[in-house]
Amino acid sequence: MRGMWNRETVALIILAAALPVAAAWLWEEGVTGAARLLLAVIVGGLWQGVFTVLRAQPPSAAGAVSALAMAMLAPEVGPLQFVLGISFGFVFGELIFGGWGRSVLSPAVVSIMFLGFGFPTAAWPALPVQVGWATIPAALLLLAFGVLPWRLLAGALAVLVLAGGFSLDLLTSAVALALVLLVCDPATAASTALGRWLHGALFGALITLFAATWQTAPVQMAVSAALLASLSAPLLDEIAIAIWRAVRRHRHG
Numbered sequence: 114m115r116g117m118w119n120r121e122t123v124a125l126i127i128l129a130a131a132l133p134v135a136a137a138w139l140w141e142e143g144v145t146g147a148a149r150l151l152l153a154v155i156v157g158g159l160w161q162g163v164f165t166v167l168r169a170q171p172p173s174a175a176g177a178v179s180a181l182a183m184a185m186l187a188p189e190v191g192p193l194q195f196v197l198g199i200s201f202g203f204v205f206g207e208l209i210f211g212g213w214g215r216s217v218l219s220p221a222v223v224s225i226m227f228l229g230f231g232f233p234t235a236a237w238p239a240l241p242v243q244v245g246w247a248t249i250p251a252a253l254l255l256l257a258f259g260v261l262p263w264r265l266l267a268g269a270l271a272v273l274v275l276a277g278g279f280s281l282d283l284l285t286s287a288v289a290l291a292l293v294l295l296v297c298d299p300a301t302a303a304s305t306a307l308g309r310w311l312h313g314a315l316f317g318a319l320i321t322l323f324a325a326t327w328q329t330a331p332v333q334m335a336v337s338a339a340l341l342a343s344l345s346a347p348l349l350d351e352i353a354i355a356i357w358r359a360v361r362r363h364r365h366g
Contacts, residue, residue: 120214123299124175126258130251131178131294137247138185138240146184152192153180156199157220164208175213175300179203182221182294185244186287186332188228188235198228214300218343222295225336237330245286248293261297264306268313269296276321288320291335296342303346307353315349316342 139146157180161172183199190198202224210216228235255261269292270284277283296302296316303312319338327334 121171121174123260124173124178124213126260127178127255127294127298128174130254130260131181133247133250134185134244134290134294135181137243141241141243149195150181150184152195153184153199156180156196157183157203160200160203160208161212164212168211170212173213176203176220178294179207179219179221179224182219182290183224185240185290186221186238186336187225188232188237190228190232190235194228194232194235198224198231201227217301217347218340219295219298219301222336222340222343226340229333229336237332239330240286240290240332242286245284245289248286248289252293252297255293255297260299261293262299262302262309264309265297265302265313266292268310269317270313272314272317273320276317283317283320283324285331285335287331287335288338291339292316295336295339301343301346303349303353305350305353305357307356308346308350311349311352312342312346315345 135150139150142149154177157176158172161176164170165172179202180199183202187195187198202220202222206218206220206223207213207216208220229237252261252266256263256266273283273288274281296312303309316338319341320334323329323334323338
């Protein structure tokens with residue numbers, strides 16, 4: 114980490130890339146979406162403030178991206194339940210591990226799945242197609258700055274395109290958003306080159322499986338696949354390292 118490149122620089126680039134997605138979503142949701150996003154930012158900011166004061170650390174701009182994902186993808190529960198889900202996601206998904214870059218899962222994934230399991234009768238949101246299109250400039254910006262792991266993205270897209278019969282039927286707005294903002298988060302993605310290919314392929318395979326066997330909302334399928342794929346990321350890295358060691362031993366004896 115030298116010069117301008119530090120953790121917060123990366124977080125600001127991710128936030129800038131998320132702005133087109135936020136604009137497209139707010140254009141469709143209006144005041145209701147703005148209020149939901151504002152609540153997520155305030156609650157997440159309060160929890161970040163508590164932990165950063167206790168640890169004498171500066172807050173991270175990545176929290177705003179997590180708040181945006183929570184506002185867009187969380188089940189449609191009441192305000193108190195939503196605050197509970199946001200608090201659980203930020204505290205138990207990120208802050209107790211030391212903040213962004215040190216946790217295994219995205220706080221947005223933890224928050225959304227907590228609300229999904231805790232309130233199973235709540236309706237899942239339906240993302241407009243404009244949100245899916247807005248993820249394209251977001252992904253291109255992250256790729257241009259080298260923030261988004263391109264192997265992970267390529268692995269997921271390859272599986273989704275092949276499973277869909279060389280079409281983009283499986284790449285819904287929810288899948289595109291979860292892939293770019295949650296699965297490809299550099300803080301929680303696999304770290305090795307092979308591990309990233311496997312991570313992306315696993316996400317694509319889970320989406321394919323869920324779409325074929327699970328009659329539920331695309332958002333629930335996308336976030337569930339993101340959760341399982343992210344939990345598998347450390348194991349995929351271990352597999353990649355084990356393969357590298359086996360190849361090295363074969364070559365050098």
